[in-house]
Amino acid sequence: MKVTGIILAGGMGRRMGGVDKGLLPFHGKPLVAHVLERLRPQVAEILLNANREIETYQAFGYPVISDAIGGFSGPLAGLHCGMTAAQTPLVVTVPCDSPFLPNDLVQRLLLGLEQQQADLAVAKTGDQPHPVFCLCRTTLLPNLTRFLEGGGRKIDAWYAGLNTVEVPFDDEADAFANFNTPAELEAAA
Secondary structure, eight states: OOEEEEEEEOSOOGGGTSOOGGGSEETTEEHHHHHHHHHGGGOSEEEEEESSOHHHHHTTSSOEEOOSSTTTOOHHHHHHHHHHHOOSSEEEEEETTOTTOOTTHHHHHHHHHHHHTOSEEEEEETTEEEEEEEEEEGGGHHHHHHHHHTTOOOHHHHHTTSOEEEEEOGGGGGGGOOOOSHHHHHHHO
16 A cells, blocks of 8 residues: 655754754764655655755755644644645654664554554554654544644644554664754764
8 A cells, every 4th residue: 555754844843952853964964864765665755844944855856845734833733734745545754853763664554554454553662652653544634634723732642532553663662763952963973
């Protein structure tokens, strides 16, 4: 089944000093370039969700989509605009600051989704779900729209009311590392 990859780069980067995290250099290239390399082979199309530095993101050669809901409303706003633009029945979201994401992320999430006949699959390591690493059906768009219009912003609060499966990635726990502060990025480099 075809899947659209949505790279979430629409945040304000508050803990990173207000810089666009996806464009920060890491091992000689922007963080988002690492994410693109890992996600591209796993999906039919890629959409970059960004709310600033649009031209810089367009230079990566993929469509750039911005949140329809203003005010930097978080990952769900990025998922919402991605679901609206996607040409496939499924979308997967990943953050722009996770350069080690699993090379089999989509395959494993899709297997979990299909086995459980779920609407949404989310990655999990140990007891920790990783809600921004999720695969969901685009038929959830009306449900998500209602949630956002009602003021909802938390991913886990949204998917708590859905037929959701958590897919274990304990064998790849380090793959979900991301960088929220300059110190975390420096330590990883």
